[in-house]
Amino acid sequence: MTTTSSNPERTPPLKKLNFAFPFRKAAEDQNKPPKDFTDPQEFLGLLHKEFHGAYAVSREWLWHGGIHVTATGAGSSLDLSHGVRCMADGAIVAWRLNKTYLANDLPADGEVPAFQAQYSSGFALVRHIMEFPASNSLTFYSLYMHLQDLASYDADQTQLRPSYWTKWFRVASGANDKPNPSASGMSAPPEHTGLQVSASKSGGRIIGILPRGAEFSLTKREGNWGQIEAIHASALVPPRVGSFIEADAAVGGWINLERNGDTHVITPFTPDAALDRVVVPVAPIPVKAGDFIGHIGRFDSITDRNAARMVHLEFFSGSEIQMFIEESRRWLVENAAKLAKWKQLGLSATPTILRIDTGTKLYASPNWEGRDAPTTDVIQSHSLAELAKGPEGPVIETNRGSDGKRMRWWKVPSADARRREISGWIREGNFAGGRVSREFAQKWVDFEVLDALHDPAHTIFASTEQWADYASGADVPAVGGINKLSPLMQVVFRQLFETNDGNQAANDLAVASQDKWTALRASRLIVRHESEWANPEKWDQLITAIEKTTGPTVTLNAEWERIQKLVWWEEVGAQLRGFPSRTFSTSILSPWLEISGQVVPVLANFYLRRIFSRSP
Template sequence: MANMTRPSNPPSTPVKLLAFAYPFRKNAQGTDGPPADFIDEHEFHQLLRREPSGAYAVSGKGMWHGGIHVTEAGAGASLDLKGGVRCIADGEVVAWRVDRIYPVSEIPARNGQPAISASYSTGFALVRHSMEFPKDRELTFYSLYAHLQDFADYENDAHLPRPKYWATRFEVTTYAQDRPTIGSGCQSAPADQRGLRVRVSKPHGKVLCILPHGSQVSVGKREGNWGQIIDASGVSPYPGIAGGVAHPAVDGWMFLGEEHGGPVVKEVMPDSSLDRVVVLSRPSEVVPVKAGELIGHLGRYDSLSQQTSGQRMVHIEVFCDDSVKAFIDAGRAWIRQNGAHVSAWQQLVLPNEPTIQRIDSGTALYRQHDEEGAQAQQTGVIEVFPLAALATGSSDRQYIETVAGSDGEKRHWWKIDSADVRHQPIDGWVREQSFAGGTVTREFAQKWVDFQPLDDEHEPTHTMFATTNGFVDYSIGADVPDAGSLGKLSPLMTSIYQALNLAGDRAQAADDLRNASSGPWTALRMSRLIIQHESEWANPEKWKELIAAIEQRTGPKPEHIEEQKRIEKLVWWDAVKAGLTDFPASNVFHIHPIGLVGNFFRSGFRFTSAMLLRLFPSGNKEALQEVADELNAHLEAYELDTPLRRSHFFAQVMQETGSSLTREEGFFWRASSLIGSFSYFRHRPAEANAHGYHQTKPIKADGTTMSQSDFEAIANGAYGGRAELGNGDYASGDGWRYRGRGLKQLTGRANYRSFTRWHATLQQEWPHEVIDFEANPDLLVQPKYAARSAAYFWVDHKLADEADKGNTAVQVNSITAIVNLHTDSYEERVANFNKIWEMGEFN
């Protein structure tokens, strides 16, 4: 092994960048198009204006509301509801509930009005998230998805995907045909001992036992088409070896995909998992979930005031404890001190480019880029835009300077929509930075741009008023002076009103707050308020107090009784608190879900052929594009989802394939090198001299030029009979047949066979590609499969774990030792990594 190279980079202290996703995708454009991802939160806020009754902070009825609603008939009309509600950030499901069938509220006919039968969902999922910034400063927050679809609806639609966190059990089907292997003394197992193998590790670990047909087990961790068993009570497994011992299945891995023409397991829901709050209190029970993964689907929530045909909705909210204030302060302090220094971001292994464009109020909007014009209009609101969204705008709304400005840089200009002090729409141009017309800055998400915590006192029954009676006066239209004025609001609602900078009549403050979500700029500002308030999902007694106060003025109403019954079934806080010792008390800080995602969302990284061409300057552009397309389609499955992982991966590929991205091993060997390198030729020097070149490549000792037959002979001699490669002897031709191919130069029959097995475990990634690479090894020369084979080696050897440890030569050499232990190119691979890392191409 070559000497270890000293790192050119200081040791890193990585901070994991938490991934975020919007809770829905946009509807497909046209009849055949796929759903599209949001990249601009303004689009989502625009849809939420269709949901006035379920707006953040203040509902349409004048009550506190800690989240947002998305209904089928409202915002949902423009969303991909079939795709379901998606998790907003990487995290772990810690609690959930699913209704077997929706509960029903019954209100009898009265006063000539028909009876009402109103279904509603108590289903929910609670996800815990952890965000770190700067190093060793963490914030734990939770996202809630309430009023989710009941189990009966899933049973009625077999094609609808189910949430993976459900405590379903997996039942082994007759498609599973694994049998115990032959035991000692050639002992065979009875013919009826068929089922599904359980392994120590996936996909080729030692067999622990075989689960018989009809066995039911519970699975915790899931990776691809594999699941780790956490409960196998009541199962009597067969031994993995005939006549041997059946080891316990718990902690073993089972295959969850298809074999022999059908699924080897089917999901079943035990009765014990329905109609109750399930709390996952032990680390082994929590279910990891990634940003954008399915949480559930919209459930029924019918009105109690009128008979409806089945309204569907979801309530989404985010909350945390009071540590959020110190967390934000620490992030802002780090940005002030370090934000401008690229090396500081590299130390944390984080992207060093801002992602947010902020335009302050009082900024002049130019008539044209670099031309103010007469009487330029000024903004009366603060705006934030994702830079990624601005960059996707049409060419008439963006411009890049051809001559450097006063700051010595060639900057972007953007044409943006805004509003004046009266919130009337205006538009015009701004420069992305160093703008003469006002304060325009590029900001880092870690600064929590314009977020403001509020922790003033609120009214105990969750109204917007200082007293419950004040709310009753306002809601029933009582003849009292200034019923909806600012002076009647609670201290908290007064602070919200002031933070929104509402320009209306203060005597109508309650109306203005109820309608705040309908204005684009007040809705955006509201989404940056982090508000402390008792949760709606705790302390149901408060609703009794409110209903009692209302009925003192209106008399009893049957819908109030049913509403109280609903609330008692909906609350879950105490049950979760009892199971999660670190769960906060109910007076939490609420964060607007779309505001949070909008601030931190980064449009996903994508490889481009231009990036790869800079690493492989002699490579074919079409081939490089195919490689980029293949990697982009499976970034997470290939564990190439961070800059550090991508940089380490290509540091190795650069060395294995060279500047032209060679995808097939060459066999132009000098005869003397063959004798010195391979046992076969060391014992047969005449064959080495017959097939290798003598002095000048490719001329052999007899004066002839090396040919195809020479290349095959060299490969068969070098690799034939190699047990560690699984190859047959020289005569088998396996050395040539399974020569090095792909971006990692996969070599040997056993490795091609292993690649085939791995490929089958990820069949959901490529459902129409059932391929045997052992039977079709030449496929690995194609750019797509060349990239896929390298990804297989990367994933199967857990190289991402090594990459995550840092950006120094220590990590590069550790990976190299796994890829090619005896290579003499350790220094070159470190140099490759440093080149990629310093270029910052893969951030």
């Protein structure tokens, strides 16, 4: 978090940070374009199709810090053909592109045939900066994991390719520039035919000729002209036959890439040196919310031996998240009612979120409770802008209430104690039926930072051995009860299930994402936990515990091999300044969280995961 003093009278407006959903809706038919999501609840409904890969506990009773979108699950209702989109304005700071998918070769097992389980270790990492108030900033990241390999793009030339990939160029056969003849009239040999390198964009002095097949990279591109960064294959030919030229003379020179409308003088390609390795660019590459990041890639199941395509998505940040939230809330306590303070930041002074507490009665109609009014058993927060789009609201009071104000009434959905769907009307303030309030998004309404000890092997249990007992169905008292969970997961459980007796706590956590109200509450939990993308040695403990029950298996060995290929944290941290050196992580920005005054269509029940650095 940045904290620098400034003159409050000269505080510049905050820079707007735009957000976007990672996918558009699938087109209704081939003749219609895909549409953007506007209702996060609609996206939430699609995520319920994902049996595996939910936040924050997997079906295997392990910590999971992001969400999965698969081609056969939520992806069946999404526009996958146009790929994954960047979720917020920022800059790409790292990526990995597989030349071809990696694979686990699984031998035949009885009647089960041999299977090659392909998977992608490719990813893109984007850095973002959020600010509120002035001089209080949070750096966070979005991760797009298991992206499509290069071979798949080569097989389908119609697919858009990510613009951030390392790009080299090869002089193509359509390039026909030749060196001038020597003083004696000797012509250049055919192998010296290629593309001119000029001293300036306008042409000017010819530095030399890059022969056909030469490979080079650019520092920048301006229109049809590109400035040469380096020559990677072949050598520059002198501009006149028999003359001399320095080997690096082309560096800084300019080359016309599409001269005379001929688009075949060069061929772009991704060099092998940039494949199957973590790439951290010298300068981060700017990207906007909604920009194309890549297509979902292969991630075949080792256990089920079936082909699958998916992407893992998450947000994360450094340990300053706690201080950032506290400073935001502190500013609101001191300045929420001061219009001038909001104006200095370029923000509206009007609250934008409607919060409805548990135990709130939902009236049959505005100002009329009706008979047997249902009572909420969940905490909800709605964007007032989204509620206003509803077909039945708002209704503005014609007479002043007991507080002397004319307030709006909103019809809202909710759930009762048995998780049955209910709906009804509430007054947006001073409501006799319960606690309803208008809140500022910058308050981080109902967000909780949770920090306690957890199993280093990423199980939700207090120890890996207790996880193995539960997973194997061991005859152990209260094997899946709350007291068997790690201290951290006990806290998580109580946040999600306040009145649950905890006898089946492990199972309840594993299926929590299937209840949208529980998933919504989980989305407000910022859980401090080690990242799964670092320190692969931690999984050794888990595999050892499994082998005590099953013995070594082909499946376990394949899972271990895959884990070693998926991690990337240490490689990024070694090259990216300011990246957390240790990896303790967390949760989400809630649906339609409004940051800095604008509505942010972050996934409903999509989980902003923040990684905390911690001293060794």
